[in-house]
Amino acid sequence: MHCRGNRRRHDVRLLGALLLALGALCMTKPAxxxxxxxxxxxxxxxxxxxxxxxxxxxxxxxxxxxxxxxxxxxxxxxxxxxxxxxxxxxxxxx
Structure with a gap:
């Protein structure tokens, strides 16, 4: 059970980082x-x-x-x- 909790925390952090990166990418202007x-x-x-x-x-x-x-x-x-x-x-x- 302990491993499952760590994995879930890791997945949530990864998802948060991906959403943040996607948001930053959407805010940039095209060349x-x-x-x-x-x-x-x-x-x-x-x-x-x-x-x-x-x-x-x-x-x-x-x-x-x-x-x-x-x-x-x-x-x-x-x-x-x-x-x-x-x-x-x-x-x-x-």
Missing amino acids: SAQMYDPRYPVCMHVYGELVGDRMDCIFASIRQCQASAVGIPATCLVNPFYAPRPAHPGRPER
Whole structure:
């Protein structure tokens, strides 16, 4: 009988630890992808129930973004994470 009591206590502790771990896991946020693509200077923030809410950073200029945004609920904005590529030096002249 004494062994049964210890085993039951162990099982209850294990169950409590598992529930605590599961609760902690449920409270964590999922990792999110980079919202702004640093390769492009302009982003379009698209929003609304029909098209969803997203950030499209695929534009070279505000004008290009505005032309693409016609007819959809969107706003064009400067990409705060834009990182232009360094210019490649040309061939040295001889």
